[in-house]
Amino acid sequence: MAGRKRANGEGTVYQRADGRWEGAGYVLTADGASKRVRVYGATRKQAADKLAEKLADSQHGRPVPVDPSMTVGEYLLSWLTTVVVHRVRPSTYTNYDTYVRGFLIPGLGHRPLHALSVAEVRTFLDGTATACQCCARGWDVRRDPHHRRKDRRPRCCAVGRCCQHRVQPATIRYIRAVLSAALAHAVREEVLHRNVASAVRLPTPRRTGYQPFTATEARKYLYAAAFHRHGPLFELALRTGLCRGELLGLQWADLDLDSGHLSVRRTLARVTGGVVFQPPKTEASQRKILLPAACVAALKRYRQRQDLDRREAGDRWTGQDVVFASSTGRPLDPAYVHRQHETVCYLAEVRYIRFHDLRHSCATLLLEQGVELVTIKDLLGHARLHVTADVYAHVRPRLHRNAIEALNQALDPDHPDID
Numbered sequence: 001m002a003g004r005k006r007a008n009g010e011g012t013v014y015q016r017a018d019g020r021w022e023g024a025g026y027v028l029t030a031d032g033a034s035k036r037v038r039v040y041g042a043t044r045k046q047a048a049d050k051l052a053e054k055l056a057d058s059q060h061g062r063p064v065p066v067d068p069s070m071t072v073g074e075y076l077l078s079w080l081t082t083v084v085v086h087r088v089r090p091s092t093y094t095n096y097d098t099y100v101r102g103f104l105i106p107g108l109g110h111r112p113l114h115a116l117s118v119a120e121v122r123t124f125l126d127g128t129a130t131a132c133q134c135c136a137r138g139w140d141v142r143r144d145p146h147h148r149r150k151d152r153r154p155r156c157c158a159v160g161r162c163c164q165h166r167v168q169p170a171t172i173r174y175i176r177a178v179l180s181a182a183l184a185h186a187v188r189e190e191v192l193h194r195n196v197a198s199a200v201r202l203p204t205p206r207r208t209g210y211q212p213f214t215a216t217e218a219r220k221y222l223y224a225a226a227f228h229r230h231g232p233l234f235e236l237a238l239r240t241g242l243c244r245g246e247l248l249g250l251q252w253a254d255l256d257l258d259s260g261h262l263s264v265r266r267t268l269a270r271v272t273g274g275v276v277f278q279p280p281k282t283e284a285s286q287r288k289i290l291l292p293a294a295c296v297a298a299l300k301r302y303r304q305r306q307d308l309d310r311r312e313a314g315d316r317w318t319g320q321d322v323v324f325a326s327s328t329g330r331p332l333d334p335a336y337v338h339r340q341h342e343t344v345c346y347l348a349e350v351r352y353i354r355f356h357d358l359r360h361s362c363a364t365l366l367l368e369q370g371v372e373l374v375t376i377k378d379l380l381g382h383a384r385l386h387v388t389a390d391v392y393a394h395v396r397p398r399l400h401r402n403a404i405e406a407l408n409q410a411l412d413p414d415h416p417d418i419d
Helices: 044-059 072-082 090-108 118-130 169-188 215-225 231-240 244-248 293-316 334-348 357-368 373-380 385-391 393-410
Strands: 012-015 021-028 034-041 261-263 267-271 274-278 288-290
Touching (some): 021 044, 034 044, 072 090, 072 169, 090 118, 090 169, 090 267, 090 274, 118 169, 215 334, 215 357, 231 244, 231 334, 231 357, 267 334, 357 373, 373 385
Antiparallel strands (some): 012 021, 261 288
């Protein structure tokens, strides 16, 4: 067996001077060229099996990488700058870039692209989920040890005790999704023959419990917002369920205050270097909304105030025609909106919820008023009805209780409709 002559195309297996066995054969690369590859093993069988696997991949149309020395980090950076930048919105590109440079390259960037395995990806994701990011990413070196978060606990491990600042499960899933998208492109381009990230299974995360306002809290919030300079922004968010980016992307040309309509045509997002306007996320997001009478009146007063700002600013006015603008006409910064929302909650003496939860509050209150789910879907701009149903599943028990109580009342022998 050891002296059997191998047929054409089977390659060559022989023993080296150092005692190891080496296999060599020709395979196809992704660009169609023929390339000689070498494999090694402690025994003749190990080397022969490795070589047979390489040759079988080539025969089945799974070529080896053109550049086997390319690392995961090199490929990811190339994918970002040559593929992603042309296919996604600027805000999405910023997110991809953040996760690639902040997590994937530090964790897997040194690995050869063609040698990346399912086990390595799974180990990396498990380690990222359990590691304190303050320690792992060196934040304690750059942070002031006396810096404290809103919950008054020190965030920096330099104080002598690990703060256990871990990423959320949803972040782990996003990291895996970014890596999977990159490797899927490599498979389509025949740089790889398998997407190892797609094979990694992660636990299904629990849905974060939303904390929408009650009707009483919503009334208090609206009353406090009426005294704020940008009160119509907060009122629109609660009354119509518009997202922050949709609100900040509004221009006066999108509003017809005479007929009381608003059209969502763009969003504003923060990216590296500033803010940009971009198209809505989906086709369903481009929608027309009927404005409540209270919002129409508030927006008319707001436009009068903005006309005064324009005259006072003079040459400093930027003229971008945005509805919600600073005193010089610039779009409001998203971080500024969150800070002012927190102030409105404080003045209204209601519990603090995220600004995005104003959108959830709008939908929840509509559901409790008996509005059909499909109507709420159209108002919020969801692409699929099941998305709306899944997001607001927490309201169902309350609606079920109301339905049962209504049925019991209807079946009551003393009900006035019963003869």
